[in-house]
Amino acid sequence: MKQICGLKYFRHPYSFPRSSPPPWAEKVDRWHQLDAYSFGMIDAYTRFQESLERPDLILLASPSASNDADRQFVLSKAKSPVKMVHTLPNVRSSSLVNFMGWGGPVLCLQKDPQTLLTALVEGLDFLDPSCRKLMIWGVVNETFFHRMPEPYAPQLFEAYIFSLTYLALEGKGDEEFPYIIHRVGDDFSLTCPNDGLLVEWLSESHPKGDFTINPQVSLSSQRDFGEAP
Amino acid sequence: MVNSIVGYGCISSAGVGVKKYWDGLLSGQDHSRPMNSKDWPVKPPTTPFTCLAENRPNGLPIRTHIVNQLMQAWEELKENIGDPVHGDLGELGLIFASTKGCIEDFIWDPRPGDLRQDPLTPILKGFTDRAKIRPKRSLCVSNACASSHSAIYLAHRWLEKKSVQSVLVLAADFLGPFVVHGFQSLNALSSTKNKPFSKDRDGMQLGEAAVAILLSRKLTGPLVLRNVRLFNEGYGLTRPNPNGEGLKEIYRWFEPGSSPHLIIAHGTGTFHNDLAEDCAIAAAFGNERQRPPVTNTKWSIGHTLGASGAMDFIAACESMKSQTCFEIANTSEIDPGLKANYLIKNSKHLFPKKINSVIVNSLGFGGITGALEIGESPP
Secondary structure, three states, X not given: OEEEEEEEEEEEEEEOOOOOOXXXXXXXXXXXXXXXXXXXXXXXXXXXXXXXXXXOEEXXXXXXXXXXXXXXXXXXXXXXXXXXXXXXXXXXXXXXXXXXXXXXXXXXXXXXXXXXXXXXXXXXXXXXXXXXXXXXXEEEEHHHOOOOOOOOOOOEEEEEEEEEEEEEOOOOOOOOOOEEEEEEOOOOOXXXXXXXXXXXXXXXXXXXXXXXXXXXXXXXXXXXXXXXX | OOEEEEEEXXXXXXXXXXXXXXXXXXXXXXXXXOOOHHHOOOOOOOOOOOOHHHHOOOOOOHHHHHHHHHHHHHHHHHHHHOOHHHOOOOOEEEEEEOOOHHHOOOOOOOOOXXXXXXXXXXXXXXXXXXXXXXXXXXXXXXXXXXXXXXHHHHHHHHHHOOOOOEEEEEEEEOOOHHHHHHHHHOOOEOOOOOOOOEOOOOOEOEOOEEEEXXXXXXXXXXXXXXXXXXXXXXXXXXXXXXXXXXXXXXXXXXXXXXXXXXXXXXXXOOHHHHHHHHHHHHHHOOOHHHOOEEEOOHHHHOEOHHHHHHHHHHHHHHHHHHOOOOOEOOOOOXXXXXXXXXXXXXXXXXXXXXXXXXXXEEEOHHHEEEEEEEEEOOO
16 A cells, blocks of 8 residues: 655744743633643644644654653642643643644654654554544653753753645645655554654755655655755 | 454452452442552552552562553453464554553652653563563553543554554553642542542542453454544643533444443542533433433542543443443432433442443543443444
């Protein structure tokens, strides 16, 4: 079986906490109680909303799970109910779903160090004529992810959005999409070592060659981006 | 598309094995008890498995302990169906569902690098190493207290897509100071008993469990998973929509016009959960006389968090196999504001005459809602 999917990729770096309300503050109940991850997802959504289509499914890919939020709860002497609710990694999607005015299935997946890659492959498997569009969200604390921690640095985060669209079983890609994913067969093993390499490749302005997730699944770039998206 | 329920095994506060769990439900035994993190570590329990943590050999990492519990559930499953490792399972998928129990090893005093690794994947790997299985695909799911339903949803999809022949769903959670402190901070714990749907319900009791469920595309047994759905309603972080909109949305996907013979409710015993479930059930099965009876399991084994849906799945299967069900034994008087038909204490006369179809509900923090339907294998 040959499957072709269109991919849009968005990357949203941000720092947290903020000293002033975000532009969307009035639309979110108690925005100041959001944790860094929930905050970043809404912030990224408002930034890229025009380019995102409503999905049939949302996959939450959570590298490092909610370890960061868990630690924040511990540092509150394990007493803060607001911090407690964010210790469940799926909860970070709740405010976004509400903000989007959307309802539907959400799955929170983990498989470090290949959580994003795994979610991408799972997403590919979900796509068919009954599930034509889906979003994969990943938010990471940069010091936990692919960069080395910098002492005394402010807390930097990045939200990653992968918007996948079912195109066809056969045929050419669609020029609307900057990246095309080709899948042949149904081998789900991941041979690409980690999420960091995927993010690195997607962030190149001139991706050279294809990005191979496994021998049967590869991403190719259709555009010269000029600068990182 | 239906998938066969090949077998299952579990360990819970009722003890090791499905039989002890099932016997406890039938005989009205409450294995749960109040927990207070101020007294941590808690005093030895009245039954040996109330808190699995207390049975953990000194110094054993909690991750290893959880793998041990999962192995016990897996061994029971294998014993019940014949060792599938050497049988005809075909290509296998493996999904592990859990919430917070896996973080207790490191979260209080993390070493450099501890926080980078998600806490579930090492348990998945530990299990595959111990069980000596080589799944074609494997993954961890953490969707709050609907984690088991979410894992079963994903398994159903894998089987539907024919990417694997069978899926082993593992679910486990562990009670440590983090979880108990967390629920105390939310004022969600009962200081007495868990009394779902009761007029004087005041919260949940926590429990622990480890479960293994094997599903297959090949129709091998008398029971099948007919349907499983998820819906995130995004209403609130810690409470469902009071009208049960998420569950109502899911019920619309189930066979129109047909009522299950039994519903196993999530029934945490908190005000908001029980109200939302009741609204959804009453709306979906509107004719009062035809509304299916509703029961639940948390009064007996506590709320086993990420494993709770899997424990309810087993109770649904046992109900169908034995053609009997069980009461919500801690509840003597229903909240007069609720409309569904609850099987509270001394309601055996309301038990269904036949049980060929059971719906199992699940609700979790973050607005996630799930329901699945178990039925008889088609002729």
